[in-house]
Amino acid sequence: MTKLEKAKQYEKEHQLSEDQLPAFHYAAPIGWINDPNGFSFFDGKVHLFAQYHPYNNQWGPMHWLHQTTENFIDWTLEGCALAPDQDYDHAGVFSGSAIEKDGKHFLMYTGVRKDENGEFQQQCLAIGDGKNYEKLKNNPVIPTSLIPQGFSEIHFRDPKVWKEGDRYFVVCGSLDEKGQGQAILFSSDDLMNWKFENVMAHSKGTFGSMWECPDFFELDGTPILMFSPQDMRAKGLEFHNGHNSVWLTGPFENHQFKDFTAHSLDYGLDFYAPQSVLLPDGRRVMIAWMASWDNPIFKKDFDFAGQMTFPREIWMQEGKLMQKPVRELEENRINPVHLSDIKIDGTFKNEKIAGRCSELIIRFKETQNLSALILGLAKSEKEEFESTLTWYTHQNLLEFDRTWSGMTSDSNAIRRAKAPEGGIQEIRVLIDRFSIEIFINDGEMVMSNAITTPIFADEIEIETIGSCKADIDFYTIQTK
Ligand code: FRU
Structure with missing residues (x-):
């Protein structure tokens, strides 16, 4: 049995009953989830994947869970989509995103590999039809050899892909040669061949350490970078989650933020690694992991751990990033x-x-x-x-x-x-x-x-x- 078949069988045999799980929030049928991944619209449905370890309520070798929805309230379990079963991702199928190309659903994720030379995080593709996904033969498509010398090969992850005109772009979280967090950009004509473009934004030592799960988009004409800086220091009443999630904007030229101001995305105890999708009707919807690395509250007597926030429409108003529950809620x-x-x-x-x-x-x-x-x-x-x-x-x-x-x-x-x-x-x-x-x-x-x-x-x-x-x-x- 392959690792993927094993995970699918396990989740079928151990699936929790509905009343043991959140009623209208995305959660795993069994086991652990963290970051939302591959939030996308494909084949008439919204797809959301998640970092997933079905076998217990702790983080472990990462898989991708797959569920779909038509109303953001009821999620259909599609099952485990990716397992850590290749030489280049055996230590984990880490976070990433999804995009449609030529009628196919492309998942881009970080493959984690460990060998006697250390750990490597590289960006990989899996291609599917909205149900089944196959990893590309020539993965990784963005190997560590494409990043400038000195940038970390261990902290290079969480690709978020989008299209501008005929070109595809991917932003990844990264650490520079001084160990400072940054978001780095790559581009491609075909999703297969990539080239390094630039550093989109850099922490300059002031915004935590590693920048996880970056997401770039324009919101009502404003260029926005969302990301989750690890180990960020609190300022006044802001940024108290240890690992935080922020959005930034500022003067933006040639895909680079020359300067920026950053703000908290959420002021609660549980919010991390948000990811957004642009829907065909023009709405941008954001979802995040409603938990905290530093303060997990699902303890041993739970068979599942982790859930997503309710999906939120986001928009800009007087310089603020606004968020409210998707309007589908009102219909229910x-x-x-x-x-x-x-x-x-x-x-x-x-x-x-x-x-x-x-x-x-x-x-x-x-x-x-x-x-x-x-x-x-x-x-x-x-x-x-x-x-x-x-x-x-x-x-x-x-x-x-x-x-x-x-x-x-x-x-x-x-x-x-x-x-x-x-x-x-x-x-x-x-x-x-x-x-x-x-x-x-x-x-x-x-x-x-x-x-x-x-x-x-x-x-x-x-x-x-x-x-x-x-x-x-x-x-x-x-x-x-
Ligand atoms: C963020 C994160 C990502 C990584 C994933 C691993 O919560 O650490 O950077 O891809 O979780 O599960």
Whole structure:
């Protein structure tokens, strides 16, 4: 049996039941996932692959998991797509991306190889029909011999491919000769023969170490590079995840950022390695691994570990990168509850507003008498489970706290972040069995968090110090 057949058989035999997995977030049928890979539109469907180790809930020899969707809510398991079964990738089929060419689906990934001379990361191709994929005979297509002398051969990974006119481009994460992070660019006419172009952007020692999972695109006319710098130092209330995810823009010429400013993509505890896709209808959608290398909360009694964020439409508005749940979510809302002009002065609870596969929207009408608002989620009074989002209005500070979410350790249970400068007009929350994602002001700011709270803890409660007036909408999310 090949390694791929073995993985496919294992996942079939060990597949978890639906109620053990997230309800409307991408996760593995069994085992571990990290980064989203190959996010693409092919043959009428959205395809999303992931770094995958089916055999237990820990990172291990990397495979690619494959699932497809037509609504971003229900994912169809296509199964393991790639296994580490070749000389050039036996130590791991690492992250990468996908593109369509001549009616075929091309997957570009990092093949990791180890031998007596050390470890090498090189970029490889697999070609398929949306179901089955075959690795190219003459892999790697971007061997380490194509990178300038001195650049690391061990830290050279995560190719993101796109097309401009007739030419293909690939950006990879890399370390330069001083061990500083950078994003490097290659180009090709046919996806097979590549040449080194330039260093698209360089950390200059200020943005962490290795830059993982770069993604380049134009968003409403602005050139954007997203990437995940490892070991980044926190600044004020930003960049507290150790390994962080940021976006940058700045003066851009000949595919190079001459200078840049960078910002956090997410202010929660769990967000890494985002990747985007351009859909045929013009939307750019981003998804990320909703976990953190430095702070994994799925512990030994889980048969799966790792899940993706809910996919988000992204766009530029007044120099900010905005993100909100893809609009398909709205088509899957059921059992709506609408309360208008509610005065909250103390504790607010409503028996219809509860659930662990749901969406809550609070639109503030009056907040001048509000000192703090504490939103209790995935809560059970009796058992004392709860995660909270607190908005301290005077300091304009947000605090997410999952200390009582069912974790076995308090480390990194709290995340504080500055709320948007203009204050908060709307809080929108997606609550799933294993996550709480918080969207502020129609996409100005997001906090993504994983939780491991028992499913029966489904209450929602609002508490205020002072009072406010708001409209509240609540929905259950319908899944297949
Ligand atoms: C990011 C990352 C990538 C690598 C993959 C390995 O989370 O470290 O750089 O390709 O995970 O699983």
